[in-house]
Each structure stands twice: as C-alpha cells, then as structure tokens.
Amino acid sequence: MQPIGFQDAIEKVITTDPTYDREAYNFLRDALEYTVKRRKKNRKEAGGHVSAQELLEGFRLYCLQEFGPMTVTVLEQWGISTSEDVGKMVFNLVNAGVFGATEEDSVEGFRDIYDFDEVFARPFRPTSGNLSGLTGSFVKTPQ
Numbered sequence: 739m740q741p742i743g744f745q746d747a748i749e750k751v752i753t754t755d756p757t758y759d760r761e762a763y764n765f766l767r768d769a770l771e772y773t774v775k776r777r778k779k780n781r782k783e784a785g786g787h788v789s790a791q792e793l794l795e796g797f798r799l800y801c802l803q804e805f806g807p808m809t810v811t812v813l814e815q816w817g818i819s820t821s822e823d824v825g826k827m828v829f830n831l832v833n834a835g836v837f838g839a840t841e842e843d844s845v846e847g848f849r850d851i852y853d854f855d856e857v858f859a860r861p862f863r864p865t866s867g868n869l870s871g872l873t874g875s876f877v878k879t880p881q
Contacts (some may be wrong), residue, residue: 762816790847
C-alpha cells in the first residue's frame, strides 16, 4: 500500500469529519514541527514521541507567535475552541495514517489542558493600570 500524502489525508479527514478547517490541519502539522524543533533546541534531541502536553504547549506558543492577539479569532474560524479539539484533529490524522500514536495516547489526553481564553486572549488584555495615563480625543472624559 502506498503511503498517503498529507494533503490527501486532509481531504479524506474533511470528507468524514468536516468539523475543522483544512487550514487548521496544515497549521497543526506546522505546530508539531515547531514543537519538535523547540524540543531539539532545548534538549539537544529531536527524536522520540511528542506527548499531548508537549504538543499543546508547542501549539500554544506557535499560535501566539503566528497570530498574536488574533489567535482566538483565527482558531474559532477554523472550528477550534478547546485543547480537546486539537486532540480530535490529531487523532483524525492518526486514523488517516499520517500521524503516529502510542497505545497510551488518546483524545482524553488533550482534554482540559488549558483554557483558550486564559492562554490566548488574556495576555493581550489591557490592565487597568495600562489605561490610566491615556489622554486624547479618542478617550471620553466624564462631563
């Protein structure tokens, strides 16, 4: 049997589960590559299994790097709103034959790892102290 290409796998996945956008799967692949490169840089090793927590941390950092304060908007557009969604995408790709998993891996391993609002939106919200010195025509002053 000939190995399936990544884009063909995405088409197969989207046909059976259209929950997530095609671009989300491409981004997930890139986030996995980012995670592996980051691991190699930090530990001086590239091989080995990437755990759900490692992948989600790499996914988080890569999202923030690529999309900054627009991360939540982009992910919602792609149908991703929880860490479990990332796990479901991973296992869609595992079932399509382009990602690997161990017997210990499961979608549940991705559940409730972090809250999207907390890790993607909160870092960009202004604090009350940041706004105290603002003046100008765009700030209404009480009359």
